[in-house]
Amino acid sequence: MASLQNAKNESHIPAELLIARVMQIHACICKLESLKPSKQVNSLFTHLVKLCTPPSSIDIKTLPQEVQEMRESLIVLCGRAEGLLELEFATFFAKTPQPLNNLNLFPYYGNYVKLANLEYRILDENGVVQPKKVAFVGSGPMPLTSIVMAKNHLKSTHFDNFDIDEAANDVARQIVSSDIEFEKRMKFVTCDIMQVKEKLGEYDCIFLAALVGMSKEDKVKIIKHIRKYMKDGGVLLVRSAKGARAFLYPVVEKHDLLDFELLSVFHPTNEVINSVVLVRKPLF
Structure with missing residues (x-):
């Protein structure tokens, strides 16, 4: 798995390699016991976001079935993790005198x-x-x-x-x-x-x-x-x-x-x- 330092340069990597790295991160996320914010969870999702953010010519409709299924699973996992991250911060903010x-x-x-x-x-x-x-x-x-x-x-x-x-x-x-x-x-x-x-x-x-x-x-x-x-x-x-x-x-x-x-x-x-x-x- 590429380091976060290298992730900034990943706009130049070939589509096949990018997909392979995304699949690798997905496999790691699937092994997590919880998607609640933690050092490991934050690191994996930060890496994933940095990997996927640069402009890319990937057309998801043309991807093989195995990759399509992985993507559907990954979106669900991202959604859950995002919800848990928001809930943790929102709960903290709600307890402060001036949340806004x-x-x-x-x-x-x-x-x-x-x-x-x-x-x-x-x-x-x-x-x-x-x-x-x-x-x-x-x-x-x-x-x-x-x-x-x-x-x-x-x-x-x-x-x-x-x-x-x-x-x-x-x-x-x-x-x-x-x-x-x-x-x-x-x-x-x-x-x-x-x-x-x-x-x-x-x-x-x-x-x-x-x-x-x-x-x-x-x-x-x-x-x-x-x-x-x-x-x-x-x-x-x-x-x-x-x-x-x-x-x-x-x-x-x-x-x-x-x-x-x-x-x-x-x-x-x-x-x-x-x-x-x-x-x-x-x-x-």
């Missing part, structure tokens, strides 16, 4: 700020200016996108954060409740988004987190469900991945969004891992 002032201690806080800046710019360029009501699907224990958006960009918008995990929502509520103004603008709803119907018609903009719908089939089902019930003319912002980053997150492609008007597709090349796809439900 400490969020920059989270290791990936800077990435969330950059992603929120990017998403706000894309929304603004496409005429979505200060939407009245926004839904974030898959907000987790530390709803950083909603918080950063509400604080820096959408300063009068109301956010409904949907997550399937009540424990995650409980911690998120504690973080936000430290600020009375924030608490007024931010709600947390525990449910499976597939059970939410007419309420989806209330939102001008809906964000779909990268790890909601980890398999292709589930992701497409969720997108179709949201489209059915969201308001005509409303926008859906979907997070995706490109190249080797698709070993970390599910990919959403244009043909998964045929019933929408495609407004923007952006693939970052910096440390922001997620691609951003913005679509609009047609008015008729």
